[in-house]
Amino acid sequence: MHRNLRIYWLTAPALLVIACFFIYPILLSLQMSFTDFRGVGEAEYVGWKNYDRFLSRSRYANAIWVTLKFTVIVVVVQTLLGLLFAALLHRMPAIRNFCRAVLFTPAMMSFVVVGYVWQFIYSPFSGGLNALLAAVGLDSLARGWLGDPDTALYAIAFTHVWMFVGYTTAIFLVGFANIPQEIEEAGRLDGAKSWQRFWYLERPLLAGSFTVNIILSTIGTLKTFELPFIMTRGGPDRATNTLSLEIVNNLFGAYRFGFASALSIVMLIMVVLVALVQNGYLRRREENT
């Protein structure tokens, strides 16, 4: 028995890292969130004051709303577009690998580079998008895409989808490749048209790929920070002010460590809630199909 337990010593170093970098920080965050700690000096216990502040100002409710709205837009558009690309490429073996690689390329670039490049593309001063619109005679649509509160969040969401739609496509393509040949063959022999095979045969069998894609892109977008940080700094009029941006600004703009910690705890709760709801729903959906 003694000998059998020794094997667990191998997990000890990794457990230590997880304890130091995830468990202890989360507990410390929880503790700091009840103080007015400002980075230096003594921290005073202030009870629920930080959470009251979070609940009583519309600015923070707005940050949650912006974060969730951004997540929904990106997850829905990216999943549907990736599915469309994958369904088409599944039927085009000759160009499949080439197109998959091309679509994947933006995911190799960093948020920082992508943010800067798209900031200029959207720019009202000699930016690429307005110039393109003018070139095809649609000048009337031209605007400062990131300077307008009505379009800024959508513009950033579009950039995010552009970056990662290749990732989604690649995961769906794995799902398509795992569909047994006989099923597709049978569909073809029964005279099912291409879109009928997609809707009645392939789509239900892709439930697993849907789950992976939706969970991955949700985790990735709930914490969105870099694109709004580089492209808009949360503006205009806080239209792109996500929760993670608010955390970093409280931390390093205002040195409100206590309040930033409270926001971190709110974020953790939000992520856990979304993950639980989504996981429960998607797994049940997989079992039903």
Place this chain on the structure above:
Amino acid sequence: MTLPRIASFAAQAAMVCIVLVMLTPVFYMIAMSLRTAAEIVEQPLGLPDRLYFGNYVNALSQMAYLRSVVNSIGITLAVTVLVAFLGSMAAYPLARRTNRFTRLVIMLVALGLATPPFVTITPIYVIFRNLGLLDSYLGIILAFTALNLPLAVFFYTSFIGAIPKELEEAARLDNCNDWQIYWYIIRPLLGPATATLSLFVTLMVWNDFTYPLLLLTSPEKFTVMISVYRFLGNLNVQPDQLFPAAVLGSLPLLVLFVIFQRRIVAGVTAGAVK
């Protein structure tokens, strides 16, 4: 050619065109980096008339680019070694035993995987400051190791689970202990998993922004992305600085991608599906 053949060819040609349109921003970035600021303002969509490298000369002289590339490579290597070692070692017992303890460990690892860095960034900053780890290579290496470790544990656990147990049983009869079995029998078989994992680590170390932005302050320690950000700043970004810096920032990974594209796409996708 028959009619369906022509239709299929046309559809594939259309698909290639659509997909290439997705790359326009990348071409745009490269084209703009080779034009002067005046040319960009005059003709926002024009192609470079000649190859003008002046922007690159300026960017390279002001960015400490090569130094940041060396930093990123060094950090990537250190993090990969640490993550691969700690992750595979932890995964071996998890793959071979199932009981209350291993289930608890896997739950903790899942917690680490799901926790966004923003939840832990404030306390980690405070802890690092108290330990004197701010603005040090050791600090950033530890932070990236912690961020990648949960994924590594999961990844190796499923990989080791697929290795047959016969080899280990023979070694156990020869009186090898757990550590020896891990080191001499399991570890040498992990090459493919480590290759995929190193890909994730490379992508994160090169492209991650938040941790190095908050933890590193002296320019000679910057990773590539921080050096790009510090060079460009937030306000009034000039196109003749922006585009060469963007190209330089993404060039190393884009070159790697062109060479290893098939393996990278397969690896990153497999890592996600597992």
